[in-house]
Amino acid sequence: MPEINQELENMSKENTLRPRVQVDERGCLLFVVSHGQVAPAAFTNLVTCDRGELKAAREVVRIAGGCKHFSQDLLDNLIPYFVDAFRQVDAEGKTTREFRGTAFSGGTANVDGEGGLKNDMVTNVPAHLAAAYPCIAMSTTPRTGDMALEQKHGGLVVDLYGGRIDFRQQAALVYQQDPATVLDWDGDLALYLTLMEGWQMAGFKTAVIAMNGGDVTRDEIYGALKRRIPVIAVEGSLRETDAFIAAFRDGDWSKTAAEMREKLAGKKKDTKPADDAVAAAKAVLEKADRSLVSIVPINDSKALREALVSRGFLS
Numbered sequence: 001m002p003e004i005n006q007e008l009e010n011m012s013k014e015n016t017l018r019p020r021v022q023v024d025e026r027g028c029l030l031f032v033v034s035h036g037q038v039a040p041a042a043f044t045n046l047v048t049c050d051r052g053e054l055k056a057a058r059e060v061v062r063i064a065g066g067c068k069h070f071s072q073d074l075l076d077n078l079i080p081y082f083v084d085a086f087r088q089v090d091a092e093g094k095t096t097r098e099f100r101g102t103a104f105s106g107g108t109a110n111v112d113g114e115g116g117l118k119n120d121m122v123t124n125v126p127a128h129l130a131a132a133y134p135c136i137a138m139s140t141t142p143r144t145g146d147m148a149l150e151q152k153h154g155g156l157v158v159d160l161y162g163g164r165i166d167f168r169q170q171a172a173l174v175y176q177q178d179p180a181t182v183l184d185w186d187g188d189l190a191l192y193l194t195l196m197e198g199w200q201m202a203g204f205k206t207a208v209i210a211m212n213g214g215d216v217t218r219d220e221i222y223g224a225l226k227r228r229i230p231v232i233a234v235e236g237s238l239r240e241t242d243a244f245i246a247a248f249r250d251g252d253w254s255k256t257a258a259e260m261r262e263k264l265a266g267k268k269k270d271t272k273p274a275d276d277a278v279a280a281a282k283a284v285l286e287k288a289d290r291s292l293v294s295i296v297p298i299n300d301s302k303a304l305r306e307a308l309v310s311r312g313f314l315s
Contacts, residue, residue, distance in 0.1 A: 017168045019130035021051045029171040034178050043173055047102040051134035058204045059101025059313050064220045065122050065213035069238050075120055077299055082125045083132050085304035088314045098133040107139030107172045108163035115152040127168035137169040142187030143176040186216045197227045205312040211237040214259055222281050225288040232307045236298035253278050
């Protein structure tokens with residue numbers, strides 16, 4: 001994969017990263033949906049569209065989490081780690097099958113000093129998978145602030161921190177309470193988990209890959225298990241994903257909601273919300289089918305590939 005990773009790196013630096021499968025010649029399709037509305041068929045049906053001469057694979061994977069507290073080495077290897085994992089290889093390491101399902105995540109990207117999109121978040125992974133393989137990259141993102149068009153390049157900003165929608169995907173859905181009211185960062189969880197549950201009921205292979213992350217990622221992990229959606233947890237990625245692994249493997253709940261507890265204590269507020277979060281997670285895990293969980297080491301793309309294969313992806 002060195003050649004592909006180098007090509008993707010060059011495309012990213014030159015802001016020419018493009019999906020191999022073109023859905024609309026104008027670029028990334030954009031949908032805005034309000035609470036209570038269903039995701040439009042033009043968005044949800046992308047998972048079933050053929051990829052050029054290849055038939056679409058009935059596979060949807062959500063990549064969730066973040067990269068907070070990552071070392072520079074882990075950040076540098078983030079994209080190669082995922083790109084290398086989403087392919088089948090022979091004994092010599094040559095690609096025998098490329099991922100042609102749907103890679104799904106949140107939709108924002110950080111911006112560099114020149115106004116280009118950076119590649120330092122988990123949410124950037126689907127766009128790179130779509131550039132490397134004949135797959136679909138799509139996203140759901142809660143609108144947490146008044147939307148704006150960035151002054152230099154006109155990119156769509158959906159939060160108060162300048163985060164822009166990653167236009168290198170084939171489709172992005174922005175979810176809002178209504179045209180006048182914003183949501184919190186977990187505002188799209190029920191929407192996307194319901195979509196994945198529906199695809200799974202229709203016979204699709206689904207999974208959530210969790211890496212790092214805070215309170216929202218914790219809710220994604222346990223929300224997926226509650227709906228019987230498999231979870232692939234990346235060990236060594238820190239924060240709530242490692243907290244989940246400690247709880248799942250050893251019954252150690254001390255790390256779960258630790259950031260929430262620390263934040264509340266720092267503000268001299270009641271830490272009961274953190275206790276409630278732990279209790280809710282425990283209740284889900286006690287009833288969950290433990291076979292739904294796979295644990296893979298960070299930076300070990302072979303292990304992630306094997307987990308994907310065991311879940312029916314790349315077969």
